[in-house]
Amino acid sequence: MGESTIEEGGVWVISEPSDSDKFDVIYELNSIGRKLADRNNNTLTLVLIGYALQEKIEEIKRFSYDYILYAENKMFEYYDLENYANTLVEMIRKYKPGVVLLGSTLYGRTIAPWIASALKTGLTADCIWLDMNEGTLIQVRPAFGDNIEAEIICPRRKPQMATVRPHVFPLAECRDNDGTCKLVRYDVTNFKTDFLTLLDRIKVLENSQSLEKAQIIFAVGRGIKSKKNLDMVFELAVLYGAQVGATRALVDMGMIDRKYQIGQTGVTVKPKLYIAFGISGCIQHMSGVLCNEIWAVNNDENAQIFKKATLGCVADINVFLPLLLNKMKE
Amino acid sequence: MNIVVCVKPVPDREKMYVDKEKGVLVRNGADMVINELDYYALELGLRCKDMQKDFNVLVLSMANHNCINLIRSLYGYGVDDAVLLSDKAFQGSDTLATSYVLSCGIRKIGECKIILCGCESSDGCTAQVGPNLAQRLGMKLLANVLSIQYVDEKKIQVQQIDYQGIKIVEASLPVVITAVSSELKIRTKKIKFILEAQNKDVSVWNAQDIHADCAQCGLSGSATQVKSMHVKVGIQTGVMIDGDQEEKVEQFISYLKKWKGM
Structure with a gap:
């Protein structure tokens, strides 16, 4: 490829790792990133x-x-935050982008502040709208x-960094590969090797995509009180064609698997109806x-939920x- | 060897509300409480001490001086020392400046091998201070930690969540750990500690005490600026279903049917 020519001051989107189940966030960032760059x-x-x-x-x-x-390097096969972050910092120092965007995901929310700290620049978390003014x-x-x-705003320092909440911006449309996208390879020579030692993998987070794409969600929180009630919600969801979601509190109580978790440390959902x-x-x-x-039920x-509920x-x-379930079955 | 738990006083969310007519956030009278996730960090720190009795657990907070009694109350959990970083120069700090001030405090404490903080605060919700501290202090970052399996003078084993799932990892010290909520039971205060606390002071350090460069603190040290805040318009009040239990369920079902066009 030779020495590249990426212009200074452009807009960068930092991808999720290729094995992340949130990888598609880069296609949402494509649509907003395109607008900002233009x-x-x-x-x-x-x-x-x-x-x-x-x-x-x-x-x-x-x-x-x-x-x-x-x-691209065999050393990156093992995910080590510092090696990933150091490389990104080097790249940013070399090419000097004006704006750097990441998804507000578990990965993005962890690595972005590390990078911003190394560059002594500002980072705005969890953005729901972005625009560019001069x-x-x-x-x-x-x-x-x-x-x-x-x-x-981050008026005096560069780059201006933001993490963007998933599912707020539309997925960009893909097209035929017309050859306009140029590849620039970056060689990394400097790796840290004092990795964390992985002793055990307890579980791989199960894919939450069906929840993220659900049109109707029946969500449950601490107020559900018992396993019996939880089972009833699952049954109701099947009857009505809904997916079940949960709050972190319920997940942390061990009542329901983490894949159902909605919210800041779980998935972002965008249903038409949320109960x-x-x-x-x-x-x-x-x-x-x-x-x-x-x-809301x-x-x-005085629950806060009623202030948001239609x-x-x-x-x-x-x-x-039990009343609802009985009548729904009729 | 010192373990530092960073804690943040935040306004009690339950007592804050948005006045929709005036379009303002009403914070008056909202008491300050310790950020909930910081209690998980504190519990993790105390569990390290349970495993290694000679570890010192300190709490460190950057806050207004009037939070001193709130910080002092943490002695009740059995912490060894409490430090409050308070100076006019710190006011208006964004996460970059906050991490700078905390890192100066941590350097002054010295001998810190484990730094703990809640993953995020309930008021800012940025989750930036932990990773930022790790980078500044040149320590390994263990983000989103659920529990600590083992610790000694040299290494620590924790259960953490990252984008690949839940893992048990081992790291050599020093480390910065951010805590997420978990099944961990947070201990209750002990009378013995509460009584002892009456004779304990909270060290209050200003910018000079921690050799902080004021250009890197507060508003002048912040990279980001809040340009404006506005209350979202068009907030509607919803319909409330009335009646006895039976009627409520009936009505709820009719709404469900209507919604699905059944």
Whole structure:
């Protein structure tokens, strides 16, 4: 490839690792990244780090990135945060992008602050809207609950970094590979080898894609109280064609598997209808719910969820669920 | 050897609300509490001490001076020392500046092999301070930790979540650990410790004490600026279903049917 020509001041999207189940976030970042780059009359670059990347590169070429900057090395086969982050920092120092975006995922939320710290620049977490005004990235994120939005800028330092909440921006459309996307290889020579030692893999997080794509979600929280009630919600969900989701509190209590977890540390969902059973409605959960039709059943009439709900019902879950299930079966 | 648990006083969310008519956030009277996830960090720190009795557990907080009693109350859990970093120069710090101030405090404490903090705060929700501290201090980052399996003077084994799943990993010290909520039971305060705490002070350090460069603290040290805040418009109040249990269920079902066009 030779020495590349990625223009300074462009927009970069840093990819999820190729084995991440959130990899598709880069196609959402493609659509918003394209808009920002065009506003700035500059280019859009996708940055990929890993091993055996050719298949992913062929896939990415079909989207509207101007460059794919990639570092491919056997050393990256093992995910080590510092090796990934150090390489990204080196790349940013060399090519000097104006804007760097990552998905607000488990990976992005961990590595982005490390990179921002190394570069002594600003990072806005969990953005739900982005725009560009004469080179300044306008970053909008929720604050103090989803009722307030804060507009944040990073005026004096570069690059301007943001993590972007998944599913807020549409997936970019893919096209035939027209050869306009240029490949730039980045060689890494400097690896740290004091890895963490992996002693055991307890479990691979199960794929939550069916939940992320669900049209109707019956979500359960701590207020569900018993396993029996939880089973009833699962049964109701089958009857109504819904998927079941849960709050972190319920997952942490060991009542339900982590793959059902919605919210800041779980998945972001975007259903047409979201029904909350026994959910208080705290921000950490509700920030993962992008939905205009929220219904809530809760025994506490002061629960925060009722402030967001379009339809609310104050009821004792222990009585409400069996009645509902019986009548639904009729 | 010192274990430092970073804790953040945050406004009690239950007592804050948005006045929709005026379009403002009402924080008046909202008491400050310790960020919930920081209790998990504290519990992890104390469990290290359970395993290795000669470890010192310190809590470290950057906050307004009026949070001193809140910080002091943490002695009740059995921590050995408490430090409050408080200075006008720290006000308005974003995550970059906050991590800088905390790192100065940690350097002043010295001999810190394990730094713990909650993965994120309930008010800022950025999850940036932990990774930022690890980078600044040149320590390994163990993010999203559920539990600690083993620790000694040289190494630590933890259960952590990353994008690949839940793993048990071992790292040589020093490390920065961010705690997520888990099945971990947070211990209750002990009378013995509460009584002892009456004779214990919280060290209060200002910018000069920790040799902080004021240009890197507070607003001047912050890279990001909040340009504006606005209450989202068009918040609607929903319909509430009334009646006795039976009627409520009936109505709920009719809404379900209507929604699906049944």
